[in-house]
Amino acid sequence: MSRGSHSIYMRILALESSCDESAVAVYDDSAGLLSHEIYSQIDLHRIYGGVVPELASRDHVRRLLPLLKTALADAKTTPDQIDGIAYTAGPGLIGALLTGAALGRSLAYAWNVPAIAVHHLEGHLLAPLLEDEPPPFPHVALLVSGGHTMLIDVAAPGSYAVLGETRDDAAGEAFDKSAKLLGLPYPGGPELAKLAASGRADRFDFPRPMLDRPGLEFSFSGLKTAVSLAVKECAKAGVIDDATRADIAAGVQQAIVDTLVAKTLRAIEQTGYETLVVAGGVGANRHLRERLTEGARRAGTRVYYPRIEFCTDNAAMIAVAGMARLKAGKFESPAIRARATWSLTELNT
Ligand code: KG4
Ligand code: ZN
Helix, strand or coil: CCHHHCCCCCEEEEEECCCCEEEEEEEECCCEEEEEEEEECHHHHHCCCCCCHHHHHHHHHHHHHHHHHHHHHHCCCCHHHCCEEEEEEECCCHHHHHHHHHHHHHHHHHHCCCEEEEEHHHHHHHHHHHCCCCCCCCEEEEEECCCCEEEEEEEECCEEEEEEEECCCCHHHHHHHHHHHCCCCCCHHHHHHHHHCCCCCCCCCCCCCCCCCCCCCECCHHHHHHHHHHHHHHHHCCCCCHHHHHHHHHHHHHHHHHHHHHHHHHHHHHHCCCEEEEECHHHHCHHHHHHHHHHHHHCCCEEECCCHHHCCCCCHHHHHHHHHHHHCCCCECCCCCCCCCCCHHHHHC
16 A cells, blocks of 8 residues: 555655766655665766767666665665655656656556656756755746756746746856866866866956846857867967966856856846745856855845755755655656547647
């Protein structure tokens, strides 16, 4: 018998496999996060300078089941105590997603509990709910990851309006591509941030696109061209030493952070909200955190961050988003269905 049928509390198992992290978590809506396991494939992809989708899928297949066993053991949870399986259904690398989706749907079928298809970005957005002091709603969220840069009006869990997003590269991509041009290993964001700490941000003046225009759109693709030019010019002049590379890194970081901070403060002003949430991998950037906290304080806004390990991809955030969906009754039937008769107009309801 499922635990949910004799308890008002629910416990779910969550799987994340959208990119290069395999992760599993167990979450209880009374006791909170009971366990979370993560295996990063960084070492596997490093020699290629980026994520190789087919290798990612194959490695998820190898890692997910052992992680699942450990996560259940750490949470002192048996399958009969699980009331639902949340899995990342997208967006992400399709082969990688399918490994988690197939496992999630199979477990749901075997254990006779609902399968909950979770949107990866909703996971990032709700990650701060894992903290002791969760953010109130409504709030503005700055979602900055390797694939997305968005400002979102979050009215409540499950209710999102996009205020602005990037027209081309994401902020994380800008960090990663600049890092690659500086010869730093993948994933470049944290490496570039480390190098920037010893550099001077005012030696190179990189573009801050869209900053002088109204609105909440971003554009970061011009930055990599500017960085590439700076690296080439310095190499030609024979001054591409460690100090110069650190100065370029500091300049790039400053340009990205300046843009993110200015647009975020604009979104706060536009909505009149007093709460800001920063989510996604780039949210781990210390310089961005300091500047946003300072800017928001002046605007009378409080900033909430997930802890650093929950900024980047993890299954704990998928569990939180999955629990919100399960409680709202937004899940899939555990049975795999094929329908001999199916009215087209049912799709409209
Ligand atoms: O959210 P995430 O783990 O995966 C996606 O859903 O994309 O974000 C990964 C991105 C990468 O581009 C990575 O370089 C960047 O977040 N990142 C950082 C830092 N930590 C991770 N960028 C700048 N500074 C950091 N400390
Ligand atoms: Zn992510």
